Every structure is written in C-alpha cells, then in structure tokens.
Amino acid sequence: MTSGNRPGFLIVFEGTDGTGKSTQLELLRSVLQKKGFEVLATREPTDGKYGRQIRELYSNRHKLSLEEELELFLADRKDHIDTLIAPALAAGKTVLCDRYYLSTAAYQGAAGLDPDIILQRNDFAPVPDLALLFQAPIETGIKRITQGRGDSLNDFEKADYLLKVARVFEQLTLPCIKHIDASASIEAVHREVLNHVLPLLKT
Ligand code: TYD
Numbered sequence: 001m002t003s004g005n006r007p008g009f010l011i012v013f014e015g016t017d018g019t020g021k022s023t024q025l026e027l028l029r030s031v032l033q034k035k036g037f038e039v040l041a042t043r044e045p046t047d048g049k050y051g052r053q054i055r056e057l058y059s060n061r062h063k064l065s066l067e068e069e070l071e072l073f074l075a076d077r078k079d080h081i082d083t084l085i086a087p088a089l090a091a092g093k094t095v096l097c098d099r100y101y102l103s104t105a106a107y108q109g110a111a112g113l114d115p116d117i118i119l120q121r122n123d124f125a126p127v128p129d130l131a132l133l134f135q136a137p138i139e140t141g142i143k144r145i146t147q148g149r150g151d152s153l154n155d156f157e158k159a160d161y162l163l164k165v166a167r168v169f170e171q172l173t174l175p176c177i178k179h180i181d182a183s184a185s186i187e188a189v190h191r192e193v194l195n196h197v198l199p200l201l202k203t
Pocket of ligand 1: 017044045073098099100101103104105107108156157
C-alpha cells in the first residue's frame with residue numbers, strides 16, 4: 001500500500017538512540033489530539049510476541065545471526081501492521097510510529113546487511129507519508145541515555161555502532177524523509193516537527 005490512497009496518515013519518527021524521538025512524538029500527539037485528530041501513537045519494537053524476543057536480544061545480540069535478527073524485526077513489523085497500523089490508517093487515524101523500516105535499514109545495515117535489500121524486504125509495509133529523521137551528534141544521544149535516563153548502553157547502542165547507523169541513515173534518500181536538527185532545544189525541535197506535519201495534515 002502506498003501513501004496517498006488511504007484515509008489516514010502515517011508519520012514515522014526515526015534516528016539514532018537518544019535523539020529525542022519519543023519526547024517529540026508525545027508533544028505532537030498532544031497537539032494533534034487537541035486539534036481533534038484521532039491519533040494512534042505506537043512504536044517498534046512492539047510489545048508483542050516478536051518485540052519481546054527482540055528486547056531479549058538487547059543484552060545478548062550475538063545469540064542470533066544477522067539474517068535471523070532481520071527476520072525478527074520483519075515479523076514484528078508485519079504483526080504490528082496487521083493488528084494496529086493498517087486498521088488505524090483505514091479508519092482515517094493519524095498514526096505516529098516511533099521507529100519503522102528506516103531503522104531496520106540503518107541498524108541492520110550498519111551491522112552488515114545491504115540497506116537497499118532491507119528496504120526491499122519491507123515492501124509489504126505501508127509507505128510513510130512522512131519520515132522525520134532526527135539527527136544529533138552521537139555523543140549527545142549517548143549522554144542523554146546514560147546521564148539523563150540513568151541507563152547503560154545496550155548492544156544496539158554502542159558508540160561505534162551508532163556512528164555507523166547514523167551514516168546509513170544519512171545516506172537514505174527516500175522521498176518521505178525530512179531531516180530534523182535534534183540538537184536544538186525541545187521547543188525548537190517541536191516547532192520544526194510541526195512545520196513538517198501541519199501542512200501535510202492541511203491544518
Ligand atoms: P528503541 O526505540 O530504543 O526501543 P526501547 O525504548 O523499547 O528500547 O529501539 C530499540 C533498539 O532496537 C534501538 O537501539 C534500535 C533497534 N532497532 C533495530 O535494530 N532495528 C529495527 O528495525 C528497529 C525498529 C529497532
């Protein structure tokens with residue numbers, strides 16, 4: 001299913017860890033709901049069967065081969081689309097999704113798979129109307145994770161790996177992508193998000 005021939009809108013939030021995607025998703029959700037839009041806010045990996053298996057990999061990534069890891073992310077996405085995303089889009093909702101297939105291209109691409117082939121493997125997935133790509137220096141993101149949230153870095157968040165992930169994100173050239181300078185203040189980033197989203201929703 002391509003964008004433009006369905007009642008709802010699909011807006012995805014992409015970028016490396018700690019760039020503030022989730023904060024911005026919540027701010028946007030609140031604005032859109034106040035304006036009367038019906039919003040589904042969701043995320044990948046999901047909390048479903050495959051998403052839970054993916055989270056188990058966070059501390060022990062090397063249990064699976066790269067191909068097996070890719071299959072898990074694809075299975076999680078198929079399930080997510082069938083159960084939540086496609087019905088919401090068909091019902092005219094605005095779907096805000098924290099990570100989608102650009103993350104698979106960038107993260108599994110940085111791990112060694114071909115990003116173009118990863119994108120082809122996602123051809124079952126609705127094309128986003130807008131993919132907001134949050135970009136900030138990797139050190140900023142890592143600081144937000146370790147100091148701000150008090151977390152330690154999991155296997156998907158190691159610094160040299162994240163640098164490679166950021167490079168693959170930068171090289172993606174899909175028409176739905178808009179780049180967001182995520183090193184600015186929360187308010188400034190929010191305004192930039194609205195500048196992209198409100199014209200799309202014609203509001
Ligand atoms: P994240 O958004 O950090 O979720 P949570 O807050 O639940 O930890 O995503 C978890 C990690 O999964 C993140 O480091 C990126 C990685 N990831 C992939 O490697 N491939 C994918 O397709 C997706 C959706 C995520």
